[in-house]
Amino acid sequence: MIRYTLIRSGRRALQTRPSPQTLEELARLKSLEDVDATVIRKLINQRTEEVNAQNEIQMLRKLSQEGRDLQNVPGRRYAKPLWLLAIGCATVYLVQDWLKQKAEYDAQEAALESRVEGLEAELKHLLEAKPEIAEPEAAQTDAGSPAPWYKRWFWSGTR
Structure with a gap:
């Protein structure tokens, strides 16, 4: 060029x-x-x-x-809402389970409390009927034994 x-x-x-x-x-x-x-x-x-x-x-x-x-990506759009739904459902389930267990515990506690009250009433009734018999025996054991109480408790074969 x-x-x-x-x-x-x-x-x-x-x-x-x-x-x-x-x-x-x-x-x-x-x-x-x-x-x-x-x-x-x-x-x-x-x-x-x-x-x-x-x-x-x-x-x-x-x-x-x-x-x-x-x-x-199809799942990307719904990933966060699905996680929030899963966490919300888990929270609701845990609260519901806790309430159910608390209700069962309270019901069992009430049943046991009523049973204890019934047994206490029965014991009280038995103790009211038995003092006439139990007191003379207690008086006989205390007055009739020359040994001190601790020897009767620990070294005696009767107890």
């Missing part, structure tokens, strides 16, 4: 050195000896910037597609 260039003095001169505008033109040349190194560097940098820009655009498209895919 032959081009005309302006020289510093302002006159036109014929340029015999080829100056390719793209890397493809540079590749078509038979020899790179006549091409200026700055032109080669400039073309390589241009192409590198183009490729980098294309790669960035492709990466951004891929990331946005992945983001859309994550948002469009």
